[in-house]
Every structure is written in structure tokens, then in C-alpha cells.
Amino acid sequence: MFSFEVGSLLNIALVLVVGLGISVMMIWVERRFLGFWSDRLGPNRVGPFGIFQVIADAIKMLAKEDWIPPFSDKFTFVVAPMILPIVMLLSLGVIPFAPGIGIMDLNIALLWVFAMAGLASYSTMLGGLASNNKFSLLGALRGAGQMISYEVFMGISLLGIIILADSFSLREIVEAQADGWFVVPQFFGFIVFMVAAIAESHRWPFDLPEGESEIISGYNTEYSGMKFGLFMIGEYIGMFVMSALIPVLFFGGWLAPFGLEFGNEIISGLFWMGLKTSFFLLFFVLVRAALVRPRYDQLMNYGWLVMLPLALINLLITGAVVLYQAG
Amino acid sequence: MFKAIGKQINIIWSQIVSLWLVFLHLFKKADTVEYPDVKPYMFPRWRGRIILTRDPDGEERCVACNLCAVACPVDCISLQKTEDENGRWYPEFFRINFSRCIMCGFCEEACPTHAIQLTPDFEMAEYVRQDMVWEKEHMLIQGTGKYHDYNFYKVAGKAIGGKDKGEAQNELPPVDRRSLLP
Numbered sequence: 001m002f003s004f005e006v007g008s009l010l011n012i013a014l015v016l017v018v019g020l021g022i023s024v025m026m027i028w029v030e031r032r033f034l035g036f037w038s039d040r041l042g043p044n045r046v047g048p049f050g051i052f053q054v055i056a057d058a059i060k061m062l063a064k065e066d067w068i069p070p071f072s073d074k075f076t077f078v079v080a081p082m083i084l085p086i087v088m089l090l091s092l093g094v095i096p097f098a099p100g101i102g103i104m105d106l107n108i109a110l111l112w113v114f115a116m117a118g119l120a121s122y123s124t125m126l127g128g129l130a131s132n133n134k135f136s137l138l139g140a141l142r143g144a145g146q147m148i149s150y151e152v153f154m155g156i157s158l159l160g161i162i163i164l165a166d167s168f169s170l171r172e173i174v175e176a177q178a179d180g181w182f183v184v185p186q187f188f189g190f191i192v193f194m195v196a197a198i199a200e201s202h203r204w205p206f207d208l209p210e211g212e213s214e215i216i217s218g219y220n221t222e223y224s225g226m227k228f229g230l231f232m233i234g235e236y237i238g239m240f241v242m243s244a245l246i247p248v249l250f251f252g253g254w255l256a257p258f259g260l261e262f263g264n265e266i267i268s269g270l271f272w273m274g275l276k277t278s279f280f281l282l283f284f285v286l287v288r289a290a291l292v293r294p295r296y297d298q299l300m301n302y303g304w305l306v307m308l309p310l311a312l313i314n315l316l317i318t319g320a321v322v323l324y325q326a327g
Numbered sequence: 328m329f330k331a332i333g334k335q336i337n338i339i340w341s342q343i344v345s346l347w348l349v350f351l352h353l354f355k356k357a358d359t360v361e362y363p364d365v366k367p368y369m370f371p372r373w374r375g376r377i378i379l380t381r382d383p384d385g386e387e388r389c390v391a392c393n394l395c396a397v398a399c400p401v402d403c404i405s406l407q408k409t410e411d412e413n414g415r416w417y418p419e420f421f422r423i424n425f426s427r428c429i430m431c432g433f434c435e436e437a438c439p440t441h442a443i444q445l446t447p448d449f450e451m452a453e454y455v456r457q458d459m460v461w462e463k464e465h466m467l468i469q470g471t472g473k474y475h476d477y478n479f480y481k482v483a484g485k486a487i488g489g490k491d492k493g494e495a496q497n498e499l500p501p502v503d504r505r506s507l508l509p
Contacts, residue, residue, distance in 0.1 A: 037352050041359045191339075290349035291342060306335060 006105045015103050019092050022281075023236040028054050030285050037289040061232075064225035069131065072222065076130035081220075081227045084123035084234030088241055091116035095244045096171045098254050098269030109170040110162065113245065114155055117200050120238065121147035124202075127231070131222040139221070142296055146199055146206060149303045154196035156311040157189040160318040161249055174253030181257075183250040188314045190250045192307050197246065199303075201238035204288040206299065239284055240277075247276035369447035371473070374432045376448040377423060379463060380441065380472035387467060388442035388479060391418040395434035395443050403427035404434060413488030415480065421463040426456060440479035444472040 005011070028043065028051060035042030043050040068074055091113045093103035106112055121144060128140020162168060164185065165176035173182075183190050199206040220231050247253055254269030261268045294302065360367050369375065381387050391408035409419040434443050453459050471477075486492045493500035 033353075036357070037349050039352055039355060039358050041357045041361070286346060286350055290346045 005100050006102045011101055012103050015092070015097065015101065016089075019089075019240060020237070023233065023240045024054055024058075025051075026236045026239065026281065027057055027232075029281070030288070033282065033285045034289050037286065058229075061229040062226060066225040066227065069133075069222050072132045073130040076126050077222075078227070080123055080127035080130055081223065081230040081234070083126070084120055085230055085237060087116045087119045087123070088234050088237040091241050092237065092244075094170060095241065095248060096174055096253060097244070097273050098266045100266050101270065102171075105169070105171060107167070107169040107172075110158060110168045110173070113241075114151070117154070118151060120200070120234075121151070123231075123234065127220060127223070133222055136221050143202070145296075145300060146303075149300060150196045150199035150206075150307075153192055153303070153308045153311040154200065156308070156315055157192035157196065158249065159315050160186045160189045163315075163318050163322055170248055170253075174248055174255065177252045177255060181250065181252045181255075186250065186314065186318070188310055189318075190246075192311045192314070193249070194246065195307060197242040198284065198287060201242050202235055203239060203284055205291045205293045207293065240281065243280035243284060244273070244277045246280050247273060251276055369449070371447060373447040374430045374435075374445040376446050376451055377428070377430075377434070377461075377466060378444055378446055378472060379421065379467045380444055380474075381467070381469060382478045382480075383471055383476055384478060385469075386415070386480075387417055388440045389418050389421065389438075390416045390440055390442070390479065391421075392416075392439065394437040394439065398433040398437035399428075400431060400433060401427045401429055414485075415487050418463060421466070422460060423466065424460045425451060426459040441472070441474040441477050444474075446472075 031053070032042030032044075032050065043053040046052040046056050068077055094106055094109040094112050096102045096105075124143035124147065125140050128136040128138075128143065131137075161173060161182055164182060165173045167173065167176075220228055223231060252272075254273045256268060256272050262271075379387065379389055389406075391406055393406065393408075396402070396404040396406060403424040404422070405424075406418045406421045408416050410416055430445065432445050435445050480487060480490065481496050482498075484492065484495060484498060
């Protein structure tokens with residue numbers, strides 16, 4: 001029960017606490033680094049370097065008035081923000097952080113992650129529809145279109161990896177990268193998956209469902225207090241899941257580059273996994289700071305006419321090479 | 328078809344270049360002025376807190392002429408004249424309501440003696456609204472403010488105790504009419 005094998009109580013507690021803790025600290029990290037990359041300082045007053053800003057934000061969110069609009073569909077309005085964190089936490093459960101650390105070890109772990117990402121789009125759509133508000137409806141429609149179409153080539157781009165690793169299980173994918181990370185043979189798959197990951201977690205530059213300067217706040221216009229907090233936490237957990245998934249799939253997971261292992265296998269795995277995840281978390285924040293938001297039809301064109309053919313060509317070439325090498 | 332592929336590669340490359348350029352901003356100094364640890368620099372003619380100044384001789388400059396109260400567009404100044412034993416006019420009370428004052432500087436431009444002046448200080452916030460009404464003792468300073476050597480009574484023609492008609496600077500003594508008779 002307290003051992004370091006997958007599914008033990010210690011593991012569950014560790015992964016949940018660290019995962020949720022990092023997702024919540026991302027609020028501070030994002031605001032601070034967005035400030036640095038915009039030639040200003042982020043929040044630096046509340047604690048040492050402003051770390052307790054997260055606590056201040058949490059207190060603010062809990063103390064706000066929790067108002068359900070009388071013109072909305074009350075049951076769906078309350079249920080919609082609950083879906084996103086639940087679904088994202090479920091997909092956090094299958095990610096392998098180190099050889100003995102993880103919550104679940106499914107042999108269809110990759111399909112599980114896609115299923116959860118698909119369910120996450122319900123939260124956007126239901127939230128916007130239940131609000132009975134024109135701007136929320138626009139946000140929900142944009143969210144529905146964007147998330148569903150970007151999920152298509154998110155799946156196809158990973159089919160190349162599944163061919164190379166011969167399994168859906170994330171642990172076996174990591175172990176199959178022992179002699180070469182998958183980013184080298186699957187470079188286009190990496191690019192397509194990176195774009196799709198940013199779109200799936202509603203990050204800038206794909207945050208059209210949230211709008212923020214065009215449609216006031218998109219699907220979370222009518223939400224206040226803890227319901228909005230649930231949407232925000234769900235988005236940050238989704239970002240953490242995606243940044244932990246990209247190293248697992250493409251950059252070797254817990255394996256060290258050039259065999260630079262040290263100490264215990266678990267500690268080395270956690271260190272390298274932590275390093276890679278934090279690199280991608282900061283990369284997500286940099287993408288938010290640097291890139292502009294495309295127009296909605298430009299976004300959909302980009303998805304269907306550029307990313308999807310790229311993913312299909314990647315799959316075709318991977319399949320052809322593997323078949324050729326197998327004789 | 329190759330042109331289309333080239334265009335796509337150009338698009339992706341420009342995004343990567345903008346990512347790199349924004350990343351370099353991490354190593355540049357931030358433009359934020361960290362108030363209240365660092366106070367911002369305000370220029371000498373910046374219209375901030377109102378003060379009442381004194382002569383180079385140490386007497387207060389305000390002669391209670393009411394020109395500042397008349398010039399004020401929001402009527403926030405109120406004062407009352409009284410005389411001292413030398414016949415010199417001075418304000419018995421001088422009150423400015425800072426919740427009305429718009430810091431326009433019209434009072435400074437209207438004042439004939441350079442008594443009322445605006446300084447580059449802005450930290451005047453209060454918690455109680457009645458504390459925003461300042462009296463003369465809150466505004467009178469011991470120095471001369473921005474205009475160091477202007478003494479109104481030395482150049483004015485009014486006769487007060489210690490200075491008769493004709494004894495001001497640049498003033499000729501009054502002409503004796505009776506000595507001009509043919």
C-alpha cells in the first residue's frame with residue numbers, strides 16, 4: 001500500500017498532490033513569465049516573489065458571489081464546469097511519471113487520454129449553451145468546432161507512434177524510446193500534436209472559445225466564483241496533462257538523454273520527467289506570450305487543410321517505412 | 328504545389344522566429360516602476376500638491392486678494408482678508424477643498440504675489456472625506472517655493488508700515504504738485 005508500485009495509495013496521493021499543486025502554481029508561473037516576456041514584472045508582492053498570489057486568487061474566487069442566472073438552464077449550468085476538471089484529472093491518472101509512479105497502468109492508456117479529451121469538449125459546449133447568452137453561444141459554437149476538428153488530427157498524428165511502439169500503453173511507449181526518442185522519426189507528428197495540444201486545452205493562440213477581447217469571455221461569461229474557478233483549474237490541469245504527455249510520447253518520458261542516469265531509477269526518472277514537463281509548460285506560456293490569435297475561419301482552414309494532410313502523410317510514410325523494413 | 332509547401336514552411340518559420348524573439352525579452356530589464364519602493368520622478372512644473380509660500384524675508388506672501396478663488400473653475404478655495412498692525416493684508420483663514428480641486432493651476436497663474444504654488448507631490452490620499460479639506464496651516468511652508476526672490480510689497484505701491492509711498496523698488500518719489508507752479 002505504501003510501496004512505489006503503480007496504483008498504491010502513496011502513489012495516488014503523491015501524483016494527485018503534486019499534479020494539482022503544479023497546476024495551481026501555474027497560475028503564478030504564467031502571470032510572472034508573461035510579465036517577463038512583456039518587459040514588465042508579474043505579481044511580486046504577496047509572498048517572496050509573489051508565490052502566495054495563488055492563495056490570494058483562490059480566496060478571491062471562493063469569496064465571490066455564486067450566482068446562477070435565472071434565465072439559464074440551471075442543472076446544465078451547474079454541471080458543465082464540473083466536467084472539465086474531472087475529465088482532466090482522469091487523464092492525469094494514466095501518465096507515467098517514473099518507472100514506479102503513476103495511478104493507473106492501462107494497456108489502452110493513449111485511447112483513454114483521447115476519450116477524456118473528447119469528453120472535455122462537452123464542458124465547453126454545455127457551459128455555453130446553458131448560459132442562454134448570445135456571446136456564450138458564440139463561444140460554445142467556436143469551442144465545439146475547434147475542439148472536435150483539432151481532435152481528429154491529434155489522434156492521427158499519434159498513430160505513427162503507435163506503429164513504432166507497437167502498443168497503446170504509455171509505459172511501453174516510453175520503454176520503446178530507449179534507443180532513440182520518437183521526436184526524430186516522427187518530427188511532423190510532433191509538430192501536429194503540439195498544435196493540437198494547444199488547441200485542446202484552449203490556450204492562446206487558440207483561445208477563441210474564451211474570446212477575452214472579442215466575445216467578452218465566451219462560454220464562461222455568466223460564470224463567477226467557484227464555477228469559474230473550476231473552469232480555470234480544469235484548463236490548467238489540461239495544460240499540465242498535455243505538457244506531461246508530450247515528453248512521454250516524443251521525448252523519452254523518464255529516460256535520460258545520452259544515458260545520463262543517476263542514482264535510483266525512480267529519482268532519476270522523476271527528475272528528467274520534471275525537467276521536460278516544466279520545459280513544455282514554459283513553452284506553452286511562451287506561445288501565449290508570443291503568437292497572435294488567428295481568425296476563426298483561418299483557424300479551421302489551418303486545421304483541416306494543413307494539419308490533417310500533414311498528419312495523414314506522416315502516417316503514410318511511417319507505415320510504408322515500417323512495412324519496408326519488416327521485409 | 329511546392330509553392331504552397333514553401334508558403335507553409337515560411338509561416339511556421341516566422342512563428343518560430345517570433346517565439347525566439349519574445350523569449351529574448353526574458354533577459355531585458357523590466358519597465359515597471361516598483362511603487363512604493365521606488366518613487367517616480369515628477370518634473371518641477373508638474374501640477375501636484377498646493378502650498379502657500381513666504382517672502383525671502385519670511386513674511387507670508389498671500390495678500391487675500393481673492394484672485395485665486397475667482398479663477399478657480401470648481402470654486403474650491405475660500406478665504407477671508409484681515410489686516411495686521413502694519414496695514415499688511417493677510418488671510419484670516421485659507422481653505423482648499425481637495426476633493427473638488429482639479430489641480431489645473433489656474434490659481435497659481437492668477438496669484439499676483441506668487442503665494443499659491445503647485446508642487447510635484449501627489450501623495451495626498453485620505454480615508455475620511457472631511458480630511459480632504461485643508462486649512463492654511465496645512466499648506467503654509469517656511470520657504471519661498473519655486474520663485475525665490477519675489478517680494479510683492481517691495482514692488483507694490485501701497486503704503487504700509489515701514490514703507491511709505493515712493494519707497495518701493497523702481498519707484499520714484501511722489502511729485503509735489505505745488506512746487507511745479509510757475
